[in-house]
Amino acid sequence: LAKTTQPISMDSYEGQEVNITCSHNNIATNDYITWYQQFPSQGPRFIIQGYKTKVTNEVASLFIPADRKSSTLSLPRVSLSDTAVYYCLVGGSGSQGNLIFGKGTKLSVKP
Amino acid sequence: GAGVSQSPSNKVTEKGKDVELRCDPISGHTALYWYRQSLGQGLEFLIYFQGNSAPDKSGLPSDRFSAERTGGSVSTLTIQRTQQEDSAVYLCASSPRQILYNSPLHFGNGTRLTVT
Numbered sequence: 478l479a480k481t482t483q484p485i486s487m488d489s490y491e492g493q494e495v496n497i498t499c500s501h502n503n504i505a506t507n508d509y510i511t512w513y514q515q516f517p518s519q520g521p522r523f524i525i526q527g528y529k530t531k532v533t534n535e536v537a538s539l540f541i542p543a544d545r546k547s548s549t550l551s552l553p554r555v556s557l558s559d560t561a562v563y564y565c566l567v568g569g570s571g572s573q574g575n576l577i578f579g580k581g582t583k584l585s586v587k588p
Numbered sequence: 589g590a591g592v593s594q595s596p597s598n599k600v601t602e603k604g605k606d607v608e609l610r611c612d613p614i615s616g617h618t619a620l621y622w623y624r625q626s627l628g629q630g631l632e633f634l635i636y637f638q639g640n641s642a643p644d645k646s647g648l649p650s651d652r653f654s655a656e657r658t659g660g661s662v663s664t665l666t667i668q669r670t671q672q673e674d675s676a677v678y679l680c681a682s683s684p685r686q687i688l689y690n691s692p693l694h695f696g697n698g699t700r701l702t703v704t
Contacts, residue, residue: 511692511693513692513693518697518698519695519697519698520592520679520681520695520696520697520698521631521679521681521693521695522695523692523693523694526692564630564631576621576633576636576693577633578623578630578631578633579630580629580630581630
């Protein structure tokens, strides 16, 4: 099972671009990389998913290098409402049980 | 459409009592997960159901914890003889199918359990 490592916390200011990197050295060939966002008193919410190279949607971009041992979530021009905990999840191949979430990165956006 | 629904949203119980937590997944979702989140911590996997297959119970912390999924839909997580260390938010998630590509997890807002 692929274990993930993320920074515990990050600080940023409104309008800046934020990049959060997740390490997953033992990612399996068929694993996907998915990022979730969690606000207090809510369950995590899907942000973006990718397998390799770059994926972009309306809220974020996901950069995955060729070796896939890490991934970087990029949030353009953050606002106060982006203050949340961000989780990187690696899995999705073979048995879907026991999907392991890391401890997440607490992003604090300041005015 | 309706998302994942969990009830109750809050539960306070006395040490030693049994509790049942309920999860209504999104209709048609075949995969269902339970996670536990202690204050300020990440998500701890508890159990996974997929269709009619035997559940993956590898994350259950003790034999006081059990879960059922009836008719492939509603799931109940039961904690017997609750202890103070069981206090946490219990999150349920579902996904449309076994393969998670393009079918990410959809979480409920959890049940906050407090054992006094």
